[in-house]
Amino acid sequence: MSTPTTIVWLRQDLRLADQPALRRAASRGRVIPVYIYAPEEEGDWPPGGASRWWLHHSLESLDEQLRQLGSRLIRRRGTTQDILNELLEETGATAVYWNRRYEPAAIERDKTVKAALLAMGVQAESFNGSLLYEPWTIRTKQDAPYQVFTPFWKACLATETVHESLPAPRELVSPPKWPKSLPLDELELLPSNSWDAQFYETWQAGAPAAERRLRQFVNETVRRYHEDRDRADFDGSSRLSPHLHFGELSPRQIWAAVEKSSGKVPAGKSKLGQGAEVFLKEVGWREFAYHLLYHFPSTTKEPLREQFRRFPWRRSATELWSWQRGQTGFPIVDAAMRQLWATGYMPNRTRMIVASFLTKDLRLSWQQGARWFWDTLVDADLANNTLGWQWTAGCGADAAPYFRVFNPTMQAEKADPHGDYIRRWVPELATLPTKWLREPWTAPAEELAAAGVKLGETYPQPMVDHHEARDAALAAYERVKNS
Ligand SMILES: Cc1cc2nc3c(=O)[nH]c(=O)nc-3n(C[C@H](O)[C@H](O)[C@H](O)COP(=O)(O)OP(=O)(O)OC[C@H]3O[C@@H](n4cnc5c(N)ncnc54)[C@H](O)[C@@H]3O)c2cc1C
CATH class of the missing domain: 3.40.50.620 (HUPs)
Incomplete structure (x- = not known):
């Protein structure tokens, strides 16, 4: 035979x-x-x-x-x-x-x-x-899908699953004759302009690069992850998301690498350091995102919380464009949106900041933000992106409450305490002292002049007054809250 x-x-x-x-x-x-x-x-x-x-x-x-x-x-x-x-x-x-x-x-x-x-x-x-726990295996006591992360993750950790990863095969037996294959270029996956120039400096795709990044993260970064993951000015997180999305790395490989570096993890009771524990919990959020996508597939387009279907989103192509291109006049938002355009990535904290700005300060719909992220993120992932947007907009499972409106200035103080991130991505503000960097419109005229900044010319005036925009968002929310 x-x-x-x-x-x-x-x-x-x-x-x-x-x-x-x-x-x-x-x-x-x-x-x-x-x-x-x-x-x-x-x-x-x-x-x-x-x-x-x-x-x-x-x-x-x-x-x-x-x-x-x-x-x-x-x-x-x-x-x-x-x-x-x-x-x-x-x-x-x-x-x-x-x-x-x-x-x-x-x-x-x-x-x-x-x-x-x-x-x-x-x-x-x-x-x-690609998952530690398949979506149909984790159910509440009432035999329903979970909609809150903490009990979901607890149920996961109490469930027997395989955390060990399989080695790669040593050899693969070939067919006597290989079928034809299309040259890679004929898939026409690369952009025809030079949009991707900085992608090459930032990323290396493929499983070998993913495994190197994982090793480096586990050896050097994970122990401070709980403190550094929210920093925008340096890599405090793993940056494994595109590798995970494309399956260049599996969550089981991640789990195994973290266990190996930190000692065994008994289900539920971990002896891991705080950094490793918080990190694995984030991998748990990815599991939760897949659980939600599987059980609530319409959430890629519709809010999970039904009253938000009636939310009075504004429509403005020009405002959307200003957000997309990092021209809002809010330096932390602009830095993040420009980083996204240039590198296909931004850290989790700035994702939340720009998403809150779009959906609350501008009151443009989260679906428009999700679409832009879908096109520009190298880690665009339907489960994680849907969860992230619905979470920030306040309309999803276990979401941030809608009335939590991120203050861009205070967020920038935490994510970018010295202003390095803003200076890197918004170079027209680079020489403005840190004191004025997060709110250049409050800087005295002579400070702006000394830094070569002309608001409305070299850098935009803020699109909105954050406090007024916040009040308007909360008023809109009040109208749908109890409907
Ligand atoms: C508005 C918004 C949109 C987002 N869109 C995406 C997306 O399209 N693709 C994507 O992979 N992540 C998305 N995220 C989640 C998160 O921001 C990224 O996974 C994370 O920033 C990737 O960087 P990292 O690999 O260094 O993450 P780490 O902090 O090192 O986390 C390790 C891994 O855990 C998973 N993870 C971490 N945080 C989350 C989270 N909040 N939700 C789900 N999974 C998480 C990711 O797979 C990540 O690679 C989004 C978040 C927000 C707020």
Whole structure:
């Protein structure tokens, strides 16, 4: 009997280690790793510009890693079902394996694909490669999904799960003849302008880079994570988010690395340092985001809390543009939005600051903010982005209350105490003394002149008066609160 061939359909699991689908395929016989670029199948959320940039480099890296095992990555573009059918026919493969995704459009597509494969007599199997706890395994005592993080995470930690990660296969058996693969450039993932210039200085995609970053974070940064994670002026967090989104790293690998560096974690009662504990809890927020997305799929578009459907959002294309381009006149907001545009990233604290500014100071809808993030973040992730926006706007599960309006000045004092972050991303204010840097409109004329700042010319006047905007937001909230 000839050795059976398995297609491994890769998606957001672009790695070789802790890769259940690949591992199972490798133990069955010959393996054909395949990536199918099918943005039309992502519903309303085809990958944005920054995600496509990352994907290009991640696919390149994965192909290199596979070649070191004597294998390769087959790239195709088109309708998944058609391409799988073609490949099955071309290669004589008798099984297709993949790791599960949890976005609503992906779930629907995957169900259809699985049914079609099984109907053709092809073995079709999916695995858990990207979560510690799959969404349907964690339920409240009333057998409902959780909507509050703390009891959700407690329930997770009390549940038996695998925290150990699987090693990468040592070798992969190739088919006698490789099917055709599309050259990477023909996927047309990179921008046609030079928008991505700074991405190259900031990031290295691919599992080897992800593992290096994880090692460095666990060895150097994690012990101070609880204190430094909110800082914008240096890397106090792991910056693993794009690697996690694309599955270059699994949460099990993260868990295992943190455990190894800090001693075993008995379920619920951890002996970890405070930094490691707070960090793993953030990884828990990612689990919670997937739990919510799975159980409340409409939240990518609609607020979870129904009364917010009637919230009187304002509409203004010019104000939205000023926010997107970092021209609001609030230096901490502008610094963060410019960092996002230049590097595809901003830290969690500034994400909350700019999201609060958009939804409360400007009262523009969180959906517009989520869309912009979707296009510009290298870590754009439907579960985490939806949770982050609904949390900040106050309309989601376990959200910040709507009346909590971030004060940009006070937030900047904490996130960027010396003004280094603002100076880096808003260079037109670079020589303004720190005292005036966060509110340049309060600076005396001679200070502005000495720093070469002309408000309204070299740097914008503030778009709104924060205190008035806050009152207006709270008044709007009062109207919907009890409806
Ligand atoms: C408005 C808004 C939008 C966001 N959009 C995204 C998004 O599209 N993609 C994304 O990955 N994260 C998003 N986040 C969550 C968070 O800001 C990022 O995960 C984090 O800043 C990434 O940096 P890091 O890897 O250094 O995080 P760390 O602090 O080192 O955390 C480790 C990992 O835990 C997860 N994590 C951390 N914080 C959160 C959180 N609050 N919610 C869910 N998961 C979390 C991430 O996977 C992260 O990589 C958003 C937050 C807000 C407020």
